Amino acid sequence: MKSRSNRFVFVLALTTVFALQMGAPVWLPAGTAAVWAQTGVRNGEKVKTKGRVAKRQGDLVTLKTYDRGDVVMLLTSATSIKSKGGFLSSGKDFSQDSLLVGLRVEVEGFGNSEGQLAAQKIRFKESDLEVAKSIDTRVAPVEDRVARVETANEELASQVDELNNISKSLKTDIDATRTEMKDLNSKVNDRISALDDYDVKDSTTVNFKVNKYDLSPDAKQNLDTLAQKALNTRGYLIEISGHTDTTGSLEKNRVLSQNRADEVVRYLAEMHRIPLRRMITPFGYGSSQAVADNTTKEGREQNRRVEVKILVNKGEMTATN
DSSP: OHHHHHHHHHHHHHHGGGSSSTTOOOOSOTTOOOOOOBOOOOTTOEEEEEEEEEEEETTEEEEEESSSSEEEEEOOTTOEEEEOOOTTOOOOBOOGGGOOTTOEEEEEEEEOTTSOEEEEEEEEOHHHHHHHHHHHHHHHHHHHHHHHHHHHHHHHHHHHHHTTTSOHHHHHHHHHHHHHHHHHHHHHHHHHHHTTOEEEEEEEEEEOOTTOOSOOHHHHHHHHHHHHHHHTSTTEEEEEEEOOOSOSOHHHHHHHHHHHHHHHHHHHHHHHOOOGGGBOOOEEOTTTTOSSOTTSHHHHHHHSEEEEEEEEEHHHHHHHO
16 A cells, blocks of 8 residues: 555655665665665575564565575564574573664575575664664554545545535535645655754864774874763764774774774764764774775874764654644
């Protein structure tokens, strides 16, 4: 139905602040195009993939992956569903009910004779689950309104067929109701479209010493200032991206840049109590996004950085106005 289609568009647009939009981090393997098509899994094939929950029906979950297209995932009593472990801690166990539409997951399993992926392990970040829960809470009222409009439209269409010869006053009332429903649908569609667009309200950059990811006093002061601005901004999100210079190996730089981004998240959460759901999953880009010449000392100093941005969703701004 149209409401289900609108639901996924709404969910995908909002949670994909991380995906192919407004400069936010994109959760895709490098060089991979998000071209989704229905695909099966060969019987006995071992599969390890990533994607987003698109639809849930009993123990069957449709997963939109970035390397295999749409995959139908089968949940069983043996499926292990856990969050990823954090600093000095292991992940938590979760029930199948936690697999909400829009949740980003990593899945391991085998193909069965039905062309489905029989999931053995499902892992996700708790911060992503919080985002999915928040989206689910926002989607429900919109879905309800759209469903009521669709139901009313069907009822009115049926009545028009039966009461074609009723007085002009009744026809006027029906026309007025149709206009009202059209306006409501237009407002809902406008808001869904705006959910794909964000404004950068403020930003800061903190720099690091060679092979270090601890925050300097200057870095903490910059983050303190940005945190106060964020806390005074309605409906904000914070985008955090870590970077390195070209010193060291590719893998080492990826790990180091991720550690730098995570250190900023930790500081904002512990010192300013900014909820994790407000911070887009931090990502370490290694040395792939230099802003200065890595052949000079000054350039390398500029490239050893974490960029922090305050984002405000235009859809939220439209709803508030």
